[in-house]
Amino acid sequence: MGRLWIAIVLALAVGLKTQLTFSIVHEKSLIWDTSRQRSFYIPAMIMAVQGDPTEWVAQTRPEIKYIEAPHFNWEFRALGFDWDAKSIYWSEQKNKKIQALVLNGSTDTRTLFAGTSTEVSGIAVDWLSRNLYFTDTVYNWIMMTPSTPGRAGYRIVVQDGLDSPHGLAIYPQKGYLIWSDWGARPRIEVSDLEGQNRRIIVERDILKPMGVTIDYVHDRLYWVDSAKFTVEAVQLDGLGRQLIHKVEDITLTGIALYQDFIFLTERKLATLRVLDKKTPVKSYKLGRNPFDIMMYDGSQQAGNSSACELLGCEQMCIHDPVTGPKCICGEGYVPGDEESISCNCKIFVIRGAHNGWIGPIA
Numbered sequence: 001m002g003r004l005w006i007a008i009v010l011a012l013a014v015g016l017k018t019q020l021t022f023s024i025v026h027e028k029s030l031i032w033d034t035s036r037q038r039s040f041y042i043p044a045m046i047m048a049v050q051g052d053p054t055e056w057v058a059q060t061r062p063e064i065k066y067i068e069a070p071h072f073n074w075e076f077r078a079l080g081f082d083w084d085a086k087s088i089y090w091s092e093q094k095n096k097k098i099q100a101l102v103l104n105g106s107t108d109t110r111t112l113f114a115g116t117s118t119e120v121s122g123i124a125v126d127w128l129s130r131n132l133y134f135t136d137t138v139y140n141w142i143m144m145t146p147s148t149p150g151r152a153g154y155r156i157v158v159q160d161g162l163d164s165p166h167g168l169a170i171y172p173q174k175g176y177l178i179w180s181d182w183g184a185r186p187r188i189e190v191s192d193l194e195g196q197n198r199r200i201i202v203e204r205d206i207l208k209p210m211g212v213t214i215d216y217v218h219d220r221l222y223w224v225d226s227a228k229f230t231v232e233a234v235q236l237d238g239l240g241r242q243l244i245h246k247v248e249d250i251t252l253t254g255i256a257l258y259q260d261f262i263f264l265t266e267r268k269l270a271t272l273r274v275l276d277k278k279t280p281v282k283s284y285k286l287g288r289n290p291f292d293i294m295m296y297d298g299s300q301q302a303g304n305s306s307a308c309e310l311l312g313c314e315q316m317c318i319h320d321p322v323t324g325p326k327c328i329c330g331e332g333y334v335p336g337d338e339e340s341i342s343c344n345c346k347i348f349v350i351r352g353a354h355n356g357w358i359g360p361i362a
């Protein structure tokens with residue numbers, strides 16, 4: 001009886017919560033998300049260890065900061081960030097949204113996109129063009145939407161042949177968008193920032209590639225395979241593949257890099273794993289199942305974003321390093337001028353079949 005009352009009071013308290021509560025500040029941090037726990041009325045959380053990993057990895061109990069979901073039924077999934085905008089982004093399964101939070105003490109979230117499926121497994125932010133890309137594992141597409149306030153629109157950038165896309169990474173300085181796909185032919189693919197010029201990076205000996213991330217210093221791609229239980233790396237041209245780590249029968253989902261460290265989230269035993277070139281694997285028990293992980297750090301997002309800012313696009317801007325910056329309009333819009341700086345709603349011309357006899361004068 002007592003336990004039932006406690007559960008009811010807890011449920012009411014959680015149900016009445018309307019605001020995010022958080023203690024994460026804008027500072028170099030390792031950030032991951034964990035699932036809610038139904039039986040204990042613990043909401044989903046985004047968690048962080050703040051500071052330089054070279055200092056905290058040696059500690060047995062690093063201090064954990066968190067962002068707590070405002071509602072008990074929320075479930076965070078994919079994560080992304082923009083260091084200069086001091087913003088983190090996530091996909092949320094219950095309300096099927098992509099949302100943003102500025103790490104400046106404000107608890108207001110901003111919705112970038114509403115109407116995803118429940119399974120958005122990958123987010124990547126182009127910090128130079130200020131766009132957010134996400135993989136939708138159910139709708140089988142990769143969508144793009146502006147990441148900053150004041151710009152609107154969205155666009156499906158990759159759709160052909162996608163079959164359960166999961167992880168997503170971006171290399172704006174080179175104009176690469178990279179994703180992992182489970183499908184009938186599991187693979188890792190790359191395209192330009194508009195989803196064109198696709199090529200396959202890995203398609204041999206790969207089963208269920210989940211998180212992908214880029215080592216921007218050595219130009220290598222790292223990924224976890226949740227069915228092969230491996231961490232692997234490869235050059236961006238598909239050569240020089242390397243098995244970094246193999247574990248037994250656990251479900252790796254996310255991967256993040258910082259200097260010599262590799263951070264992994266693992267769902268089955270609910271652990272955060274740290275690999276290091278110098279020391280053996282370190283494992284932290286999280287108590288709750290994690291999903292995605294990222295290294296929130298300015299050194300991972302180098303470059304100059306002014307080219308797109310100067311164009312003043314109404315909707316989206318894409319700065320491809322080869323073709324230069326340009327404005328584009330989202331789905332359902334047409335350019336309002338030659339440079340697509342403004343965008344107009346598409347006008348649907350209704351041409352009834354009975355009007356078929358009105359033809360051009362030959």
Ligand SMILES: *[C@@H]1O[C@H](CO)[C@@H](O)[C@H](O)[C@H]1NC(C)=O
Binds near residue numbers: 102104105106
């Ligand atoms: C935090 O950032 C948001 C969005 O840019 C802004 O509206 C708000 O005023 C800022 N809050 C503080 C406390 O600086």
Ligand SMILES: *[C@@H]1O[C@H](CO)[C@@H](O)[C@H](O)[C@H]1NC(C)=O
Binds near residue numbers: 304305306307
């Ligand atoms: C970025 O590029 C613009 C134009 O090329 C330049 O004026 C500006 O100083 C640059 N900013 C930084 C931080 O390098």
